[in-house]
Amino acid sequence: MNLKxxxxxxLNMGPKELDSIRALSFKKFEEQGFxxxxxxxxxxxxxxxxxxxxxxxxxIFENKNSLQLNSSFLLKNFDxxxxxxxxxxxxxxxxxxxxxxxxNIKSLKVALENKEEFEKIKKYFEDDQNSMISLNHALVNxxxxxxxxxxYSFNKPLVLYNFFNKSADSKIVNNKVFISLGENSNxxxxxxxxxxxxxxxxxxSIHNYTIKKNAILKKYSINATLDxxxxxxxxxxxxxxxxxxxxxxxxxxxxxxxxEIHCNLLENFSSCFINGIMLLNGxxxxxxxxxxxxxxxxxxxxxxxxxxxxxxxxGTYQGKIYVDRRAQKTNGxxxxxxxxxxxxxxFNSKPELEIYADDVKxxxxxxxxxxxxxxxxxxxxxxxxxxQANKMIVEGFLNEVIETIAESDVxxxxxxxxxxxxxxxxx
Amino acid sequence: MLDxxxxxxxxxxxxxxxxxxxxxxxxxxHAIMGPNxxxxxxxxxxxxxxxxxxxxxxxxxxxxxxxxxxxxxxAQKGIFLAFQxxxxxxxxxxxxxxxxxxxxxxxxxxxxxxxxxxxxxxxKEKSKNLKIEEKILSRQLNVGFSGGEKKKNEILQMTxxxxxxxxxxxxxxxxxxxxxxxxxxxxxxxxxxxxxxxIITHYQRLLDYIKPxxxxxxxxxxxxxxxxxxxxxxxxxxxxxxxxxxx
Numbered sequence: 001m002n003l004k005x006x007x008x009x010x011l012n013m014g015p016k017e018l019d020s021i022r023a024l025s026f027k028k029f030e031e032q033g034f035x036x037x038x039x040x041x042x043x044x045x046x047x048x049x050x051x052x053x054x055x056x057x058x059x060i061f062e063n064k065n066s067l068q069l070n071s072s073f074l075l076k077n078f079d080x081x082x083x084x085x086x087x088x089x090x091x092x093x094x095x096x097x098x099x100x101x102x103x104n105i106k107s108l109k110v111a112l113e114n115k116e117e118f119e120k121i122k123k124y125f126e127d128d129q130n131s132m133i134s135l136n137h138a139l140v141n142x143x144x145x146x147x148x149x150x151x152y153s154f155n156k157p158l159v160l161y162n163f164f165n166k167s168a169d170s171k172i173v174n175n176k177v178f179i180s181l182g183e184n185s186n187x188x189x190x191x192x193x194x195x196x197x198x199x200x201x202x203x204x205s206i207h208n209y210t211i212k213k214n215a216i217l218k219k220y221s222i223n224a225t226l227d228x229x230x231x232x233x234x235x236x237x238x239x240x241x242x243x244x245x246x247x248x249x250x251x252x253x254x255x256x257x258x259x260e261i262h263c264n265l266l267e268n269f270s271s272c273f274i275n276g277i278m279l280l281n282g283x284x285x286x287x288x289x290x291x292x293x294x295x296x297x298x299x300x301x302x303x304x305x306x307x308x309x310x311x312x313x314x315g316t317y318q319g320k321i322y323v324d325r326r327a328q329k330t331n332g333x334x335x336x337x338x339x340x341x342x343x344x345x346x347f348n349s350k351p352e353l354e355i356y357a358d359d360v361k362x363x364x365x366x367x368x369x370x371x372x373x374x375x376x377x378x379x380x381x382x383x384x385x386x387x388q389a390n391k392m393i394v395e396g397f398l399n400e401v402i403e404t405i406a407e408s409d410v411x412x413x414x415x416x417x418x419x420x421x422x423x424x425x426x427x
Numbered sequence: 428m429l430d431x432x433x434x435x436x437x438x439x440x441x442x443x444x445x446x447x448x449x450x451x452x453x454x455x456x457h458a459i460m461g462p463n464x465x466x467x468x469x470x471x472x473x474x475x476x477x478x479x480x481x482x483x484x485x486x487x488x489x490x491x492x493x494x495x496x497x498x499x500x501x502a503q504k505g506i507f508l509a510f511q512x513x514x515x516x517x518x519x520x521x522x523x524x525x526x527x528x529x530x531x532x533x534x535x536x537x538x539x540x541x542x543x544x545x546x547x548x549x550x551k552e553k554s555k556n557l558k559i560e561e562k563i564l565s566r567q568l569n570v571g572f573s574g575g576e577k578k579k580n581e582i583l584q585m586t587x588x589x590x591x592x593x594x595x596x597x598x599x600x601x602x603x604x605x606x607x608x609x610x611x612x613x614x615x616x617x618x619x620x621x622x623x624x625x626i627i628t629h630y631q632r633l634l635d636y637i638k639p640x641x642x643x644x645x646x647x648x649x650x651x652x653x654x655x656x657x658x659x660x661x662x663x664x665x666x667x668x669x670x671x672x673x674x
Contacts, residue, residue, distance in 0.1 A: 383502035383531035396518025
């Protein structure tokens with residue numbers, strides 16, 4: 001592979017400081033290359049091998065043509081506000097259900113070209129000892145910055161569309177998303193991914209969220225339709241006093257995705273809930289790595305991940321709870337359950353608890369197994385075929401996590417997408 | 428309806444049923460009573476198709492070799508087993524399960540499959556008769572159900588599926604007196620000249636409510652005595668040992 005960074009640099013000149021961060025970050029990436037399984041955090045997802053096996057000539061995505069949107073991709077029968085990213089670039093937004101004065105949105109591309117604007121986000125370009133992050137710092141060329149005022153609750157969910165079309169084929173797209181939620185504000189964010197048929201791309205994306213005092217951010221990450229995409233998405237969350245961060249992941253679609261969620265519970269009584277399902281078949285490879293950092297007293301976190309593996313698919317959940325010395329009265333919980341339905345599939349679960357405080361409640365559990373034979377027998381003795389019985393049990397197993405979604409319109413959307421997917425999965 | 432001859436069954440070299448014979452004609456209600464470990468549940472399991480037994484002998488159901496019929500087809504052809512310990516299946520909605528099951532059976536019988544509306548009407552009526560609270564039907568299948576709710580749910584399924592041969596495996600165990608009466612009423616309401624029942628129980632109590640045509644005493648894998656419903660009273664008085672040795 002030969003990423004043409006020099007050409008990219010010429011086309012993306014910005015403030016001097018950014019230019020030098022890009023150059024330095026690219027150098028770091030070149031030294032390390034794509035991560036391999038020799039690195040602890042990439043033990044279960046050997047990205048280098050996966051890229052070499054699937055991309056002959058991966059190139060940097062350059063946004064040259066004016067971008068055309070295929071509007072049939074938009075969600076129907078679901079009232080929502082929208083932000084549309086096409087191939088990682090900001091196209092348009094629409095907040096028709098909201099008081100638009102309370103929302104400030106701008107394209108990251110514009111911010112990267114302006115010295116003062118860049119100054120505000122510079123701190124998010126830190127070195128992270130992770131070559132994918134370095135690569136993103138070097139090659140990011142668009143995304144969004146969205147700031148929501150204090151005391152504003154959205155009336156309808158906000159869908160962040162991530163569309164990819166044939167211009168992204170064989171390309172690596174690097175973008176960043178910044179969302180900041182003001183004090184006492186409330187937002188439901190649907191992070192929705194969809195691509196045109198038969199295109200193969202790599203999306204390397206970093207999301208940075210700030211959740212201020214008493215604010216609530218509910219995020220739904222939806223990768224539902226089968227596609228040939230390869231994705232790395234790192235989400236970094238800073239949560240302040242009494243705030244709530246919820247992330248539900250519907251991990252069904254892409255060939256490869258590694259989702260990382262790093263949530264810092266920085267002040268009293270903030271909480272973090274991560275729930276998700278994976279349903280994988282064929283050669284799909286999905287990983288969720290979470291890192292919940294309890295940095296202050298009285299914070300709460302909970303994680304529930306359920307996975308079903310078919311064919312030669314590969315799933316991983318690495319869930320870490322870190323409890324700082326200061327973080328007394330922490331309440332942390334995580335549970336992973338996986339059903340392995342094929343001899344050739346694989347599931348890796350690695351719970352990690354790192355605790356430095358002495359008055360905490362932390363627990364974790366992990367089970368991996370087959371479908372219970374008694375359950376199958378019970379259903380078959382009522383006239384269901386083995387296939388019907390299997391499907392009903394798998395659907396029920398995963399549905400339990402979907403049932404945790406409190407918002408009925410989002411839950412309905414997610415249920416629909418899930419049912420479409422499971423009907424195709426040949427359980 | 429059912430003709431079992433010389434049925435022997437063993438599990439891991441342990442013989443459980445030994446040359447067991449039983450004939451059930453249309454419309455008959457047979458009770459099998461016996462002490463723990465006599466093979467009652469094994470008989471029920473084999474008839475419904477549970478794997479894991481080494482089986483010899485012959486079982487004819489409506490003249491066909493039952494042992495070669497797949498599990499789901501037995502159900503579709505009208506065999507119903509009310510489980511002693513109904514399985515809890517997390518995440519599976521009870522109503523959705525009932526509907527899928529009923530439609531699988533209806534499809535086999537060349538009947539029109541019911542849509543959600545018709546199904547809900549049917550299930551509402553049937554569950555009312557069994558005094559089943561409607562809200563438990565929107566819960567996960569058997570999960571968190573009390574012992575009585577589980578057993579009533581089995582009888583509800585039986586009522587909806589309208590089997591030709593119903594096997595009740597210790598349906599009375601764990602039921603209080605009121606629930607026992609409701610369950611028995613449910614069974615009695617289904618009795619007709621074509622439908623047969625095989626009722627497996629430890630205690631004579633259930634048979635006060637459901638009067639069987641025949642009572643068989645199963646000890647050590649074999650029927651040691653057959654009689655009318657009076658035999659159940661006798662068992663209550665003399666115990667299995669008394670009846671088994673007095674033959």
